[in-house]
Amino acid sequence: MPLEQVGPRLRSALSVGLAFLFLLLSLIFTGCAPVPGSLPPPAHLTQAQAWSSSSTQWEPPLSLEESDDAVLAAGTPWQDVTLPNARPRLMAGASDPASVPPQVLWYRMTLPPSALTITPQGPRLYIPRWQTVGTQALYVNGHLLWQSRGSRVWNSFNRPIWLDLGGATRPGEPAVLHVRAAMLPGIGGALSTVWAGPEEQLEGAWRTRNLLQADLITLMRGAYLVLGVFALVVWLVRRRGGEVYLMFFLMSVCHLMSSLHFLVDSQGFALRDDWFSWLTLAGSQGSVLCSFHFLCMVEERPRPRLGLVLLVYVVAVTLAALPLWAPSLTTMLPLLRLTLLPPSLLVLAVAVLGAWRQRTPSSVLLAIWILASFPMGLHDLALQNYQNIEDIYFTPYVYLGMFTLFLVIALNRYTSALQVAASASATLTQRLAEQGHALAETHARLSEAERARTLLNERQRVMREMHDGVGSSLMSALRLVENQPAAQVDVAQVLRECIDDLKIAIDSLEPVDADLLALLANLRFRLGPRLEGAGLTLHWAVQDVPPLPWLDAQSALHVLRILQEVLTNIVKHSSAHQITFRTACADAVGRPGVQVQVEDDGRPFSPPPASEYEPGRKGLGNVQARARALGGCVQWEPQPVRGTVFTLWLPLDAPQPASGENSLEKEV
Template identity: 25%
Template sequence: MSVQTLRGGLLLMLSVALLTGAVYALNLGRIVPIEGAQMLTRGQLCAQAECSETRPVALPYFSPRDFDDGLETLHFVFDVPLEAAPEPVFALYLPKFSDNLDIWVNGAQVRQNSLPLRLWNTPLLVPVPAQLLQAGDNQVALTLYGPKAEAIDLRPLFLGPQVVLKPHYNARWFAGPGLARFAFGLMLLLSGALLLIWQSRRAERGYLWLGLSCLAAVAFLIHYAFGQSFGSYRIWTITWALSASLYVLLVLKFITSFLGQPPSLAERVHFFVLVGGVIVTLFSPPGYSFALVASINVLTVFPAVAVLGVLWRNRAALNWFDFLVLGVCMAPSVALGCYEVWMMGFNAPSRSLHLFHIMPIIMAFACLWLIVSQLVASLRGLERLTAQQSDVIAAKSRELKDSFARLAEVEKRQAISDERDRIMLDLHDGIGGHLVSTLAYIRNNDLQDETLVRALEDALRDLALMLDSMENTDSLTTLLGMLRTRLEGLLAEHGLEFDWQIHGEPDLAVKGPSQNLHVARIVQEAITNVIKHAGADTITVYADEARIEISDNGSGFDRVARASAGQIGHGLLGMKRRAQAIDAELELESDGAGTRVRLLFADVKRRAAE
């Protein structure tokens, strides 16, 4: 045991002692004079039943304890002077005595004892018939019975009108057996419920310990609530007194298992003390039973403080409010236990009202709070989880929807792609095949028709361009690259070569395969014009974001003359038309240094923006 634990333990002990002191200071249920009734505090204690020899006694009276087995019987006589014969119904009110009694008023018995009931915690209100009382002297005789080991206890009693005494009796009955019976019923219900819960959740031992602790409380509450006893004096004393000690052990087990802690040292030590105590008490003379169990209950204060210690050490595992509720409930519970131990241990306690039976009610509240709080926490967790789950489901559903949409898109694209492939195949193998066959026929048969050959070759090139533009939908420069690859051979035949200068992707106002095809046709037309007419040896193809320019180093042409001649006018018109279609501007320059065809994109865009 470390110094820290020791210090903490001592501090807790001190706190419990202070609380116990507070309970003591409250002096609940103290017996004070009642207005309108006579409080009997002085009487005679008889040496024998006939009461020939008496000695004066003052109440409260406690007989000395001894270790004898058997029943103590004491006879008391009280002289009560009355000014007048009572008119209302009178009654005798005994707030506290032990354990049972007979009562005579003026020689007539008004109560026969109800042994073996032990009414040590139960007040008594005995009606006294009016005709029994008279003006002047009256005598009230009591015979008390109680176990010698626990001694006989008689507190001041009252004689007065029943209506005056009844409320006091009721209040005391409620505070004593009333609350004890309520606690008894509550514990019985709780133990049943908790053990039932444990049956379905065997892994959660907390329910078992709490359920069993409630059963232990039921055992000692029978003693507090009903005064009933079962079995021999020794067996019953062990049962009720040590069930309180067992209760502490079970609560300790509950709290450690609830907090997920390993069994504490206090738990093990207390278990052995308890078992040892039971065995020792069983094999000792019955007269010692009470003293032995009272000693064990004194020792039980330590494990009870350990419950508080475990709670304090694990305060981090609980939320602050739960800790507060538990602390506020458990500390007074331990104080009530100490108070009871004190009352049990002293032969003549200065307090008359037992409060220990309130302890299980407070503890039940604390433990139920803990369980409900845990339940609420796990419900919250469940809600959070459910919310998370539905978020996940929503996200997954969205993903699924997206992927369905994507799949549909993919299928659509696949269908388009398949259709495109089919058209390309048809164009290539169908029209392309016919063109190639026709060209081959012309060559093989040596038909000298250059116009026809050129037209066929143009058609083939145009077809290839179309196929290229269908294949390269996203990049104009790649389309130009493909165009170059195809025209390279033709250029070589005419002694021409490219000066290729592609610096960037032209920024068309509207992008798409047909726009690209327009551009490619313009470029192809410009290049074939150079091949056919310019007499150049280099064709420069320049492209950047803003423009495409095709220039040659030929002799240039007289545009007006050529246009009027209609030779390239038709081609130029086509180029202009195509440029318009793609919102581009076509410029044509021709001079002695060559011809330049410019296709401008950025300017057109900027002007449109303005």
């Protein structure tokens, strides 16, 4: 999909990215000068004296007094030179730093007293760049202050020198700086200009150059490699049609290999110099090869013949440069890098041809970027030959184009997937709307049928409760009146029980919204006057308990009937004076639940076994049967002196009634 179809947000993001890139390149081209301020200005040394020594030692002496050179001798023929100063190099050679003596070149310059003024952070020495195959050492007032370490070939040439002069100089007095460069014969070397002054003035320039020459390259390569690993994971998950992700991963690895020499610090790498050189060359060749195939995949125009020719060329150059039989790559590497020109021209031709055919902003920008990489490469080749030594290498930033292109491709595929998903979602939404309309009609019919069935079931339940509760009590009262004299029957008490049954049945129809305390409050309202009339004092000590989602009308009636039976037995048989209601959270049989306790101070009561229940008296059996229907349990605990504690435990989750629940209605 071309860039024009990506959307305004993506184009805005790309515009911001290009603006940032333009700003970064502007910083690179303009360089970094010290920031002026109220402190003394730093000294910028552009003149020095040079002398070629006859020393054959690679390692520098600890001090100039111990040196075998005539550095401090009065007759030493020093010559005035201008900084930056460079000694020419050969494009190819076969010298090995481990087997030949070096060419030693000395530089001498004076640091003015104004640059060594005492400041809060002290004076610093800042050298933007030095470059050679060999070693470098700095002496201040004859004492060794710094020397390069690690490999003589792949040293920290791309990192600026930043030294503290506070302990090596005296405020208000000039200092003499000597620079010793031990170079491989025929390779030459270069030294940039030198800055000396307060750290407050030079720190910004040093940090910016260090960022552009080393740290930013490291961050870019790290981000590039992370994105490459992400592309590899995408390819492993989706093999079909994901070759472009695999190619991007290979390209990120090759780019990292090709730029390793820009990331070398003072410690170097634990790898032989010739193999390290070959690794960077192989990475550069692999980058060009991967870029060619990546462009072919992006343009969806495979070129198998050209790809095969390019593959053979890259493999041949890489194998020919193997350190197993090739001459020393230390001096051959600049010449071998010219072998990148033919495949790079091929990549440029593919990019230009793709831009001509597609004529989209993305393809045109990519072709322009690849074309711009050639003058960048020539600039870096000149810099490697010590021309414009204070410039910054541009090659590590060339691959930003490929990096940006991959981001565009990934965003294009992501937005395409979003568009496909949005289209599928719209179609699915339309179909769901049609199905929803049909389901709504069906649901309306089912709801009407369910409403009718619910009304019928509720009507039958109420009728059954009226028959089993109030009707049974009225029949019992009628038999008592018929079979016994009226003087011996408390007709009013029997009628009160009938009215309580009727009220409890009506209360069970009120919605309680799973609130057990609301249900108990209704029971207290109904039975409180009757208990007080019987001479009982009711104490209400309930606590908040979790809601019971399963507490519907039928379950509420079971709870009310259980507590009604318990209270009736207390009034009739216990001779109690006080009753206390309590609620709490409690677990039973490994399940969370709540409990309702009714405590009285009457005669202790313990229920007999079910086999010893009196014939015709089913109160205790009904209590236990209703508790099982609710998935709970009941317990009577007689107290040591007087009183009994009745506990009703109910589960929090849906009840799991016992197998005898179906026969409950017959029992009651």
